[in-house]
Amino acid sequence: MNVADLNxxxxxxxxxxxxxxxxxxxxxxxxxxxxxxxxxVGFVTAVGGGTTRDxxxxxxxxxxxxDINYLLVIVTAVLFVFLFIRKAFxxxxxxxxxxxxxxxxxxxxxxxxxxxxxILPVFAILMGVLTAVMGGILRDVFSRKVPLIFKREIYATAxxxxxxxxxALLFFRLDKTIIYIITMLLIISxxxxxxxxxxxxxxxxxxxxxxx
Amino acid sequence: MNVADLNxxxxxxxxxxxxxxxxxxxxxxxxxxxxxxxxxVGFVTAVGGGTTRDxxxxxxxxxxxxDINYLLVIVTAVLFVFLFIRKAFxxxxxxxxxxxxxxxxxxxxxxxxxxxxxILPVFAILMGVLTAVMGGILRDVFSRKVPLIFKREIYATAxxxxxxxxxALLFFRLDKTIIYIITMLLIISxxxxxxxxxxxxxxxxxxxxxxx
Amino acid sequence: MNVADLNxxxxxxxxxxxxxxxxxxxxxxxxxxxxxxxxxVGFVTAVGGGTTRDxxxxxxxxxxxxDINYLLVIVTAVLFVFLFIRKAFxxxxxxxxxxxxxxxxxxxxxxxxxxxxxILPVFAILMGVLTAVMGGILRDVFSRKVPLIFKREIYATAxxxxxxxxxALLFFRLDKTIIYIITMLLIISxxxxxxxxxxxxxxxxxxxxxxx
Numbered sequence: 001m002n003v004a005d006l007n008x009x010x011x012x013x014x015x016x017x018x019x020x021x022x023x024x025x026x027x028x029x030x031x032x033x034x035x036x037x038x039x040x041v042g043f044v045t046a047v048g049g050g051t052t053r054d055x056x057x058x059x060x061x062x063x064x065x066x067d068i069n070y071l072l073v074i075v076t077a078v079l080f081v082f083l084f085i086r087k088a089f090x091x092x093x094x095x096x097x098x099x100x101x102x103x104x105x106x107x108x109x110x111x112x113x114x115x116x117x118x119i120l121p122v123f124a125i126l127m128g129v130l131t132a133v134m135g136g137i138l139r140d141v142f143s144r145k146v147p148l149i150f151k152r153e154i155y156a157t158a159x160x161x162x163x164x165x166x167x168a169l170l171f172f173r174l175d176k177t178i179i180y181i182i183t184m185l186l187i188i189s190x191x192x193x194x195x196x197x198x199x200x201x202x203x204x205x206x207x208x209x210x211x212x
Numbered sequence: 213m214n215v216a217d218l219n220x221x222x223x224x225x226x227x228x229x230x231x232x233x234x235x236x237x238x239x240x241x242x243x244x245x246x247x248x249x250x251x252x253v254g255f256v257t258a259v260g261g262g263t264t265r266d267x268x269x270x271x272x273x274x275x276x277x278x279d280i281n282y283l284l285v286i287v288t289a290v291l292f293v294f295l296f297i298r299k300a301f302x303x304x305x306x307x308x309x310x311x312x313x314x315x316x317x318x319x320x321x322x323x324x325x326x327x328x329x330x331i332l333p334v335f336a337i338l339m340g341v342l343t344a345v346m347g348g349i350l351r352d353v354f355s356r357k358v359p360l361i362f363k364r365e366i367y368a369t370a371x372x373x374x375x376x377x378x379x380a381l382l383f384f385r386l387d388k389t390i391i392y393i394i395t396m397l398l399i400i401s402x403x404x405x406x407x408x409x410x411x412x413x414x415x416x417x418x419x420x421x422x423x424x
Numbered sequence: 425m426n427v428a429d430l431n432x433x434x435x436x437x438x439x440x441x442x443x444x445x446x447x448x449x450x451x452x453x454x455x456x457x458x459x460x461x462x463x464x465v466g467f468v469t470a471v472g473g474g475t476t477r478d479x480x481x482x483x484x485x486x487x488x489x490x491d492i493n494y495l496l497v498i499v500t501a502v503l504f505v506f507l508f509i510r511k512a513f514x515x516x517x518x519x520x521x522x523x524x525x526x527x528x529x530x531x532x533x534x535x536x537x538x539x540x541x542x543i544l545p546v547f548a549i550l551m552g553v554l555t556a557v558m559g560g561i562l563r564d565v566f567s568r569k570v571p572l573i574f575k576r577e578i579y580a581t582a583x584x585x586x587x588x589x590x591x592a593l594l595f596f597r598l599d600k601t602i603i604y605i606i607t608m609l610l611i612i613s614x615x616x617x618x619x620x621x622x623x624x625x626x627x628x629x630x631x632x633x634x635x636x
Contacts, residue, residue, distance in 0.1 A: 028362070034413035036369065037362025040349070051268065056475065058484025060270025065335050082414075123489050137464070141353060141565060150452070150461025157460065201458035202506075240574070246625035248581060249574025252561070263480070272482025277547050294626075353565060 014073050016102025020135050021046040021077035027143040041143050042078040048135035053110055053127050057117050100191040103132040104184040107159040125163030132159045154194035162187035226285050228314030232347050233258040233289035239355040253355050254290040260347035265322055265339050269329050315344040316399040319371040337375030344371045366406035374399035438497050440526025444559050445470040445501035451567040465567050466502040472559035477534055477551050481541050524615040527556040528608040531583040535590055549587030556583045578618035586611035
């Protein structure tokens, strides 16, 4: 059974796509881009991760060419930001919550698509993380924002832990649906808890930190 | 009959390639890049759109690997800017005119190459727009310019309208050559007229606009 | 015989990968990225050139999916910078030396992989240069550094000359191993000598240079 065939996974995938497109459109709004700029950045944010994954693995034409729903969801999301931009800013917590769902399901789909081309588990996990984080990284490149994902909170780390647990559970031959649910809930939980408590990764620095 | 086989399309394609390479070399000059930097940015600007399209559709090796004329035209364009840089700046209107031809023919070629891999018309139009605009977007990323295409004038919109009209005419079973000519002239006209009258897309903004 | 089968080439490839990853991690440290940011930029710097080449040529899944050693070398390099960051800065000359080895071997591998898909020599040379320089260019894009490679010294030019000499020697039917050694030593020498004497490419500029 294909991971994308599971209805709940597919719906969560579209929810994640919508949220990522909103986050891209908001970045475009911050930079005062026009409607085309917002559509471009929204699209890149929403499908940039999966597209990079498909290209690296040679799974072309890429996934969103086969299914028009991704495009429809993204255009809807950008127009939503365009029409109700103050609304979108009124619910930052809601955005973070859906964003967490997004990285959870994107990691899972990235892993399953990679397993289908039979690569080593470590690369499947890497592709899962890439699927989840590359959209946000490309958003920051094209909208010339400081790449927050490299600075802020536990983000890629949540996906990485989820990926490792996925293969651990697979090793113990658990039911596929159970594995999917645990993996996604784990990523979402780590992400949300890390935001709540302000967890961060250590930072490299070239300067001596004078005072503690 | 392949779209690239039509001699006039092929010549216009090379004209567009030349103009885009000039625009890339000028961006490099503004940032005081060296000759290699100018060649790199000129190359990316000229073939970045078609390369992105080919990679997303899985049409690899990409188009410019098969035909040395693209490389020759780009190197000539960059050396031209290098030797006669003041000249290139003396004709901004001429540059805009050839740039309009460029996006017209790039959109058309993007659509026809996409139709060959039998995807939905909406994605063929999307690939047409991408072919026309991605080179300029990548130019701005690599030369660290503010991405003007997201802020300024009717640009991608002209390509989008051209793409929609292309499929409308196809539906009415008009002659291929006629469709090609109408599509290109339409894109070029919309672009030039929008420059003349300063047409713009609406802009998203996060701040309240205090005063009209 | 495949170029990557030669043990010495393979070892030098990993040496280059290590050095490029160090250079990416140092760029991340300068921008105060966290550990994930350092791993991302280190990875992109180390394999960005070869990945771009593989994608353009259609050689997917890309090379580092097949061989875990690249990933191991990169993670080691980034952790090394993370733990001994002052050390890494104490040997700037050593870094430049290994970096020169890197571009020498990367150019050679890029040329040989391109020859395997039977493209024109001029494109094989182009792909060789791309393999050597694209990692550094992407490092500067993702870490938002000024793209030094477009401004500074003889870098891509060394790879270009090496590539031309490679095909000249091939024309004279010299032994493959001899050609490999000459090509790499030539690139490394040009690069190091150009640093020593501060050689530069001419720069394009839009402003009149008032005073000599």
